[in-house]
Amino acid sequence: KQEVTQIPAALSVPEGENLVLNCSFTDSAIYNLQWFRQDPGKGLTSLLLIQSSQREQTSGRLNASLDKSSGRSTLYIAASQPGDSATYLCAGNSGGGADGLTFGKGTHLIIQP
Amino acid sequence: GAVVSQHPSRVICKSGTSVKIECRSLDFQATTMFWYRQFPKKSLMLMATSNEGSKATYEQGVEKDKFLINHASLTLSTLTVTSAHPEDSSFYICSAGGGGDQPQHFGDGTRLSIL
Numbered sequence: 001k002q003e004v005t006q007i008p009a010a011l012s013v014p015e016g017e018n019l020v021l022n023c024s025f026t027d028s029a030i031y032n033l034q035w036f037r038q039d040p041g042k043g044l045t046s047l048l049l050i051q052s053s054q055r056e057q058t059s060g061r062l063n064a065s066l067d068k069s070s071g072r073s074t075l076y077i078a079a080s081q082p083g084d085s086a087t088y089l090c091a092g093n094s095g096g097g098a099d100g101l102t103f104g105k106g107t108h109l110i111i112q113p
Numbered sequence: 114g115a116v117v118s119q120h121p122s123r124v125i126c127k128s129g130t131s132v133k134i135e136c137r138s139l140d141f142q143a144t145t146m147f148w149y150r151q152f153p154k155k156s157l158m159l160m161a162t163s164n165e166g167s168k169a170t171y172e173q174g175v176e177k178d179k180f181l182i183n184h185a186s187l188t189l190s191t192l193t194v195t196s197a198h199p200e201d202s203s204f205y206i207c208s209a210g211g212g213g214d215q216p217q218h219f220g221d222g223t224r225l226s227i228l
Contacts, residue, residue, distance in 0.1 A: 004156075032214065032216075034216055034217065036219075042221060042222070043206055043219050043220055044157075044206065044208075044219040045219075046217070046218065046219070049214075049215075049216040052214060053214075089157070091157075093211065093217075096212075096213065097211055097212055097213045097214060097215065098145065098212045098213070099162075100147040100149075100159035101147070101149075101157075101159065101208070101211075102159070103156045103157040103158075104156060105156040106156065
């Protein structure tokens with residue numbers, strides 16, 4: 001059964017810093033990996049999807065990488081802003097992408113103005 | 114982009130009440146939708162896979178008679194929490210899409226509080 005772990009559980013940094021959030025998973029047969037953002041009391045916003053054949057995706061200041069052999073994904077946030085404060089979740093699935101997602105517990109990020 | 118609408122966003126009701134939550138894909142058809150639950154300070158956990166026109170598939174430990182799922186059309190899945198009790202209080206959220214190399218899109222969730 002897939003297990004997803006996210007480190008650190010919480011992170012507080014000054015505005016402007018570049019930072020890396022880590023995600024590890026136990027089953028290398030993961031198909032897709034998605035990074036989400038969740039604001040308090042809200043639903044999920046999809047940030048990046050790394051498809052099965054890809055190793056990296058970029059969107060604006062965000063860059064996510066996936067290394068299936070080591071069971072790791074990282075989310076890189078450049079030039080962090082207070083509006084980036086949220087909980088960041090990584091999740092993966094299998095079954096050719098048709099299965100539900102297995103989530104990590106998230107990294108609670110605070111960007112200090 | 115793909116939009117998933119979930120309703121209601123918040124429910125507060127008495128113990129023993131049954132509560133229905135709707136999940137709609139607004140601009141695309143979804144043969145499969147997923148229902149997740151999130152307890153405070155915990156991760157989202159997959160509860161069940163909702164399949165259009167057939168029975169839902171439940172994850173281990175999720176009572177199918179407690180959490181009734183109906184997926185009668187390609188744009189609507191409903192989750193009914195039957196005879197809800199305080200321990201059912203949680204954040205319930207649905208997703209649609211996925212399959213192959215497509216992302217899953219999530220609704221805004223429903224916060225259920227059982228008194």
